[in-house]
Amino acid sequence: MGEEPPSEDGCIEPTKAIEDVRREPYPLPKDFEWSILDIDDPKQIKEVYDLLSLNYVEDDDAAFRFQYSAEFLEWALKPPGYFKEWHLGVRVSSNKKLVAFISGVPTTLRVRGNVFRASEINFLCVHKKLRSKRLAPVLIKEVTRQVHLQGIAQAIYTAGLVLPTPVSTCRYYHRSLNIPKLVDVKFTYVPRNMTLARMIRVYKTDTTPHLPGLREMEEKDIPQVADLFAQYMQRFNMAPIMTVGEIRHLFLSGRGNVEKPCEKYRRPKQVLWAYVVEEHRITDFFSFYSLPSTIINHPRHNLLEAAYLFYYASNVAFEPGVDESNKLKTRLVDLIGDALIIANQANFDVFNAVTLMDNVSFMDDLKFGAGDGLLNFYLYNWRTAPLAGVNAIGDVGAGRGVGVVML
Structure with missing residues (x-):
């Protein structure tokens, strides 16, 4: 330190x-x-x-x-x-x-x-x-x-604790979905200038995704998804490099019992949701995973169903001057907006994301609120200057230092 x-x-x-x-x-x-x-x-x-x-x-x-x-x-x-x-x-x-x-x-x-x-x-x-x-x-x-x-x-590795010495610090953000339950278990509160009914209206999502060509990721998509992932990760200072086999495991092996039909966007034993947008070829993908929390000592609810934003990519990012034009931000609002709709239809209570990758660009538009949890990233036996997380560093925007999503 x-x-x-x-x-x-x-x-x-x-x-x-x-x-x-x-x-x-x-x-x-x-x-x-x-x-x-x-x-x-x-x-x-x-x-x-x-x-x-x-x-x-x-x-x-x-x-x-x-x-x-x-x-x-x-x-x-x-x-x-x-x-x-x-x-x-x-x-x-x-x-x-x-x-x-x-x-x-x-x-x-x-x-x-x-x-x-x-x-x-x-x-x-x-x-x-x-x-x-x-x-x-x-x-x-x-x-x-x-x-x-x-x-x-x-x-x-990551930790909520501050140890010597984080290479980056990111903040958790939460997008409320099931307002009555979240208020009931004290995960969130009704603001002073709002009623519960109005809060429910404000956070309501549509019932079906909007993007044309959006569908669940399949085995045949993996080579294109791997290429898109590798190219998109170049945007960030610290990122994983994955083989096609690792991409296949990451996005397909947690889909639960695939023999059973996917009812209301959820299968038995599913832990990972991965979707692609295909217009002649795959132009975008997004994924999120399920990590519920036990609700300790509550009379009515014992489980908080939380979805966590995982990896995503869009080929809009490869167009010239995209960071100045806001085109990528607009695309990500649409893409992650559909992820929220799917998570809500799959009966998640809250959708969580961390200030890494390009997440900061769409959080306000999609009504994410800042949480009080911080996530510190650490590298063992590797020295590097701080990476942009919750704050921008130099000319690197907030989040853009970190392209690693830790489970």
Whole structure:
């Protein structure tokens, strides 16, 4: 903290040779043991689900807690080329109860002009009753060791906490959909100058999407979507570089039970919604994912159905002078406007987005409101000057520094 921004990007420490990486796992406190979780085993994925749903991220008032489904975890933790050793748990030695977890998945990142392999670290969770045991630092050291064993020396992760030192900070924004429920569970409030009935009218969405050629993404679309994604990501200072296989996994594997008809824009066990706009060829796509929260201690509601904006792209971005002409902003208002309509029809209560990519350009038009949550982005073992997130930096507009959406 407080250091001058680095004059040039690069590693902080040189990459370790694999033979120099520690061979044995780091020691745990007495009575605990390491466990590599098999995400293909329904019993073990349920253990991770149970641990996260009772002990993972809560808001400051302890009213809402993320509830990751088993389907979500499979989608998030098994991209092409994943390493099962990066799904690390800690168990109580005596009864084998899972009490802590951390995960990593491989990714390829471009930060400004540099491209490198990295691990995306997520789902760090320790049982509430064991927070004094200092398990989190050991989990982080052990997953770092496992990542080094694959010859990878960098990582990306996010946290609500401010640690030394974020490369970017973004803010959560919320677009209310189910106003009566959101007010009832105190997720939002009726402003002083408004009634509940008027607020419902203001936030009402249409019942059917507007864009001609909009349809659900299919297998045949993946090569075009991959090209569009790669080109669009060039707009941002930090972005993932994905293979066609990774794109296929990301946008098709979380669609739920595809044999069943999609009723009211939702299938059983669906965690990811991906749509394309096709006019002779694919010109745009958008996606969002489902991450509900448990509503703690409410007499009527126990689940907040939240959709989160994921990746999108439009070929309007490749036209000359597009940032000056507002054409991209207009297109994104239409595109994400249709995403809101689909999310509302699929019975989501709220649609969340973070100030990254081009999101800032359409948030006001689509009636997103600023939340009080901040998301800090961190790079492990990589030095770079700050990236534009909630605020513009130099000539890079707000959000345009970050093109990575973390689950």
